[in-house]
Amino acid sequence: MMPSVSQMPQIASTLFSTYASFAAFLMLVRSLANDLIPHHLQSYINSFFCRLFTHASSSTFTLTIDELFGYSQNQIYEAAEIYLRTKTANSSARHLKVSKSQRQRKITTSIVSGEEIIDYYDDMKLKWRYACDESQTPPNEKRYFELSFNMNFKDKVLSSYLPYVLQKADASKQEDKVVKLYNRECPYDDEDGSGGGMWGSINLEHPSTFQTLAMDPEVKKMVVDDLDRFLQRKEFYKKVGRAWKRGYLLYGPPGTGKSSLIAAMANYLRFNIYDLDLASVSSNSELKRILLSTTNRSILVIEDIDCNKEARDRQNIADEYDPSISKMTLSGLLNFIDGLWSSCGDERIIVFTTNHKDRLDPALLRPGRMDMHIHMSYCSPYGFKTLASNYLGVSDHPLFGEIEALIESSEISPAQVAEELMKNDDADVALEGLIQFIKRKKMEGTEIKDEKTKLVDAP
Numbered sequence: 001m002m003p004s005v006s007q008m009p010q011i012a013s014t015l016f017s018t019y020a021s022f023a024a025f026l027m028l029v030r031s032l033a034n035d036l037i038p039h040h041l042q043s044y045i046n047s048f049f050c051r052l053f054t055h056a057s058s059s060t061f062t063l064t065i066d067e068l069f070g071y072s073q074n075q076i077y078e079a080a081e082i083y084l085r086t087k088t089a090n091s092s093a094r095h096l097k098v099s100k101s102q103r104q105r106k107i108t109t110s111i112v113s114g115e116e117i118i119d120y121y122d123d124m125k126l127k128w129r130y131a132c133d134e135s136q137t138p139p140n141e142k143r144y145f146e147l148s149f150n151m152n153f154k155d156k157v158l159s160s161y162l163p164y165v166l167q168k169a170d171a172s173k174q175e176d177k178v179v180k181l182y183n184r185e186c187p188y189d190d191e192d193g194s195g196g197g198m199w200g201s202i203n204l205e206h207p208s209t210f211q212t213l214a215m216d217p218e219v220k221k222m223v224v225d226d227l228d229r230f231l232q233r234k235e236f237y238k239k240v241g242r243a244w245k246r247g248y249l250l251y252g253p254p255g256t257g258k259s260s261l262i263a264a265m266a267n268y269l270r271f272n273i274y275d276l277d278l279a280s281v282s283s284n285s286e287l288k289r290i291l292l293s294t295t296n297r298s299i300l301v302i303e304d305i306d307c308n309k310e311a312r313d314r315q316n317i318a319d320e321y322d323p324s325i326s327k328m329t330l331s332g333l334l335n336f337i338d339g340l341w342s343s344c345g346d347e348r349i350i351v352f353t354t355n356h357k358d359r360l361d362p363a364l365l366r367p368g369r370m371d372m373h374i375h376m377s378y379c380s381p382y383g384f385k386t387l388a389s390n391y392l393g394v395s396d397h398p399l400f401g402e403i404e405a406l407i408e409s410s411e412i413s414p415a416q417v418a419e420e421l422m423k424n425d426d427a428d429v430a431l432e433g434l435i436q437f438i439k440r441k442k443m444e445g446t447e448i449k450d451e452k453t454k455l456v457d458a459p
Contacts, residue, residue, distance in 0.1 A: 084128055088109045091117045114130070116129045177270050184276075185200070212390050214414040215386075231347070248374060271298050271299050274298055300351070305352045379407055379413060379414045
């Protein structure tokens with residue numbers, strides 16, 4: 001029997017009261033569940049119902065992304081973990097975890113087991129859920145992500161969305177990366193797997209950038225353009241059949257900024273530096289093991305190569321074929337730089353430094369081994385202005401004209417100029433001190449030349 005119109009308000013009031021009581025009961029049950037049921041059991045229950053309703057809906061498809069792929073790290077899992085950190089700020093997740101290692105620059109947030117994050121890509125809505133099988137004790141517990149979306153988007157997710165996640169994760173990792181300086185004498189530290197067991201590392205705290213370098217602006221631009229072109233030419237190197245690497249030779253007097261340029265390159269590219277002292281390498285086989293333990297996207301630095309006799313020339317080339325002699329040879333170095341072993345790694349830069357280019361064996365100097373030869377010259381007027389801006393915060397001064405004239409007629413290194421500018425915070429005092437220093441150096445140089453002339457002219 002249908003209720004009359006007069007009975008409708010009473011029925012509506014009864015229904016609303018019943019709904020309110022039921023909602024209050026559900027809130028009480030939820031509160032008790034949160035207090036009494038352990039978190040890992042809540043995650044298991046949520047996972048069960050999620051899977052139940054997921055399988056019940058024929059329009060939903062779910063991908064499982066395990067942490068491990070066999071015994072190796074699953075690249076997609078790692079990328080998803082990094083990518084989802086960028087999504088936590090705007091997510092509706094009620095439970096996040098925060099972390100920060102000594103080498104990280106900022107605090108990172110990530111979701112905990114059972115939490116979900118909704119993401120949108122083009123016309124798709126995607127749901128990420130992090131799960132952890134806590135039936136196993138750490139570190140054997142199984143961790144994985146579940147990615148759910150409409151069945152119709154399956155092909156698009158696999159072909160477009162997941163590659164997008166990988167790309168964004170890589171960009172985020174590079175942005176947050178702390179550049180490291182690896183050396184075989186540092187305490188072994190392989191926190192992120194970047195050095196193998198043969199290298200130790202420290203953070204590269206060198207503040208040098210291309211903006212602060214006291215270099216000729218045209219040379220500086222040439223180096224930056226070459227680095228940019230190198231990064232963008234992966235397919236080109238593959239097409240022409242060459243290993244994706246680039247070699248630089250920095251040569252010039254001491255104190256002209258060779259180490260600062262290397263640091264600027266590393267900070268610009270976000271590449272780690274591997275500093276190799278050839279004097280510590282006893283054989284070609286050891287050199288091979290050392291170089292193979294370096295990683296992609298890195299800069300291998302071999303300083304003062306002219307000081308290493310084996311790498312400098314091939315005088316004792318016969319010894320290379322004597323099995324009784326175990327030593328590092330020039331051919332062993334060249335084989336890794338430009339031989340078959342050079343293809344063992346991508347996106348590598350090799351930098352050699354020397355104070356005496358003329359002492360190097362021509363075999364080291366040809367393109368393909370040292371592609372760019374960069375002369376690090378004495379301080380120029382432009383370099384002085386850069387240093388004055390860096391150290392004193394001045395871009396113009398009445399004494400600049402006199403100093404520039406003195407620098408053009410002197411052989412003074414940027415390191416010497418910088419040292420003088422550091423002696424006083426007062427620009428007037430520091431610049432006057434620099435003038436007196438350059439004049440003394442010129443006088444000393446003139447006296448040395450005079451002494452040499454007297455010795456040559458002496459009977």
